Amino acid sequence: MNLTISGHHLELTPALRDYVNSKLERIRRxxxxxxxxxxxxxxxxxxxxxxxxxxxxxxxMRGNYVHVQAIAQDMYAAIDLMVDKLDRQVLKHKGKVQNHQHEALKHMSATMETNLPAQ
Structure with a gap:
């Protein structure tokens, strides 16, 4: 994952960079x-x-963009809120991508015909 961290009206300290990286590990996991x-x-x-x-x-992500924004009085609290929102959206996207429980319609008609009772 390519990670770009930038700051507006803020000097990015190594502590902030490390904090963002450690919080994004949850998303990677x-x-x-x-x-x-x-x-x-x-x-x-x-x-x-x-x-x-x-x-x-x-x-x-492949086939999708997710944008999340959070505002707080403290930068660390804003990062925590942002990661919580992002985690929920990523899990929702993952569920949609991995939900392959439904068969394709062309396969359903063939299985429906074979399962019909004999008359």
């Missing part, structure tokens, strides 16, 4: 078919009381 991930960490300085920390990620 659940679903390893991720091609690319772009993380953007932003600080909006509206006023000193309303300082907002925003974390967003765009995940590129």
């Amino acid at each position: 659940h679903f390893d078919n991720v091609i690319d991930a772009a993380v953007i960490l932003t600080v909006d300085n509206l006023t000193e009381k309303e300082k907002r920390q925003q974390a967003e990620i765009t995940l590129h």
